Amino acid sequence: MPRLPRKHPHTTIAALAAAGVLLLSLTGCASGASDDEADAAPRDTVDAAAHEAVAVESGLTITDPRGEQVELDSPPERIVCLVALCDDILTELEITPTATSNPDLLAHEGFLGPDHDVPVIPGGFGGEDVEEILRHEPDLVIGLAGSHEGLAPSLDGTAPLWLTDSRSWEDSVAYLRAVATLTGRGAEQQRAEQAFYDDLATAQADAEAEGLDSLKPLVLYGSDGAFQVDSRGSIVGGLLDQVVDYDWEDRSTGGHQAGGSDYSIEEILAGDPDIIFLESFTFSPGDSTLTEQLADDPVWQRISAVEQGRVHEVDLAPWATGRGTRSLGIVLDDTMRYLRG
Secondary structure, eight states: OOOOOOOOOOOTTTTTTTTTHHHHHHGGGGGGHHHHHHSEEESOOOOOGGOOOOOOEEEEOEOOOOOOEEEOOOOSSSSSEEEEHHHHHHHHHTTOSSSOOOHHHHTTTTTTEEEEEEEEEEEETTTHHHHHHHHHSSEEEEEEETGGGGGGHHHHSSSOOEEOOOOOOHHHHHHHHHHHHTTTTTHHHHHHHHHHOOOOOOOOHHHHHTOOTTTOEEEEEETTTTEEEEOOOOOOHHTTTEEESOOOOOOOTTTOOOOOOTHHHHHHHHHHHHHEEEEEEESTTTOOOOOOOOOTHHHHHSHHHHHOOOOOOOOIIIIIIIHHHHHHHHHHHHHHHHHHO
């Protein structure tokens, strides 16, 4: 089966002085384990109801979850987003991006809506038009590690470039705190972070009360006949594992680094998921969805979730590219709605 490229848009502060203790309470002791050990061990379920968000203090220097230090001369006011996590965070902090390369996320009804007028940066992901970026006179450009390093020389001395790399929902919370620190939006961060904890706590409590916590979903993403499974080490897989039995283990083909792992149709049949969520990456009006691509596969048709009509195409914007707390809240809401259906 063909292997997909790294999943980002077209995806993802441990040392924040004001919030380091809270972050450590989320990540626990796992930070000391190797990637292999973390992949092999069951994920711990947090008690989201016990978490209480605290507003970060303003500051111009932060250290992100990957240990990269960001230092600015003044709070950024004109922020250009080249990764959807940035758009998610700014929306949570009630900041409108100066420009974006992720208009579909902002157009989602859970964000700014289809009538938003945020300018769009042209160019392919990782190859955005630098002249257009600079035309917006940003004082901070936020991109993705592993994709936007090539823009650094052209932006050097003109606009600081911060490359994020969220690999878990805990990282996403930490990045929210980091941007809130730099922009002086502690109150907004506290409200958004608490809303995420509340969404997660509600999903956990409802799933247990309604007997849904033992269900085994599957998140499958892909295009052009190739697909991967969002494994337990991915952001969405790790989040769902906090609520239901998301028992799709990481493999060397994906996991924490790529967001997914290779599974064959036969292995999915053997794994017997109760419900399947499909993220179809289509790039032109004529492209087929995963539902259409898999329709004639005889093994796919034998999967009980397929036989029972429990396969759902989900919105790519929050599920596959957003990666921030607002997107993940939408993922939780969608998941619970479909599980009850």
